[in-house]
Amino acid sequence: MNPAEAPIALGADHGGEALKQQLAGMLKAAGYQVTDFGTHGTASVDYPDFAHPVCAAVESGAARFGVLVCGSGIGMCISANRHAGIRAAVLHHSTDARLTRAHNNANVACFGARLTGVELAEEALKVFLATEYEGGRHDRRLSKLSP
Numbered sequence: 001m002n003p004a005e006a007p008i009a010l011g012a013d014h015g016g017e018a019l020k021q022q023l024a025g026m027l028k029a030a031g032y033q034v035t036d037f038g039t040h041g042t043a044s045v046d047y048p049d050f051a052h053p054v055c056a057a058v059e060s061g062a063a064r065f066g067v068l069v070c071g072s073g074i075g076m077c078i079s080a081n082r083h084a085g086i087r088a089a090v091l092h093h094s095t096d097a098r099l100t101r102a103h104n105n106a107n108v109a110c111f112g113a114r115l116t117g118v119e120l121a122e123e124a125l126k127v128f129l130a131t132e133y134e135g136g137r138h139d140r141r142l143s144k145l146s147p
């Protein structure tokens with residue numbers, strides 16, 4: 001992805017806020033625009049309240065991709081995939097990141113801050129943003145995702 005394109009939207013709950021900050025810093029240093037939908041602190045909050053605005057921004061085109069962080073990444077991913085225009089995956093390493101972009105055309109990357117360290121998350125996010133969707137046979141599969 002060219003950093004000059006639309007911003008990356010970020011969101012986290014209290015379990016993911018510190019990793020969100022790290023990822024936002026990495027993105028800014030690489031030249032990306034970042035829209036941070038919170039949370040901004042350590043107070044306990046509910047992850048869907050942050051997943052939905054990020055996903056709405058991606059669905060509307062206000063953001064090119066979304067990044068969601070919670071303790072496990074799972075709650076954020078479940079919330080995100082309730083949106084018809086979102087294909088979200090939990091990323092643990094760069095192989096997840098490459099495959100979900102190339103095969104699933106994922107547009108939201110989820111991380112579990114209690115399970116995935118900063119270096120692995122940063123590398124996975126770089127690969128996620130650098131990998132193009134392959135199309136072809138995967139188009140047919142994506143067309144069947146909604147029941």
Ligand code: RB5
Nearest residue numbers: 015070071072073074075
């Ligand atoms: C919050 O304690 C935790 O449930 C949340 O961050 C996430 O792991 C949910 O999937």
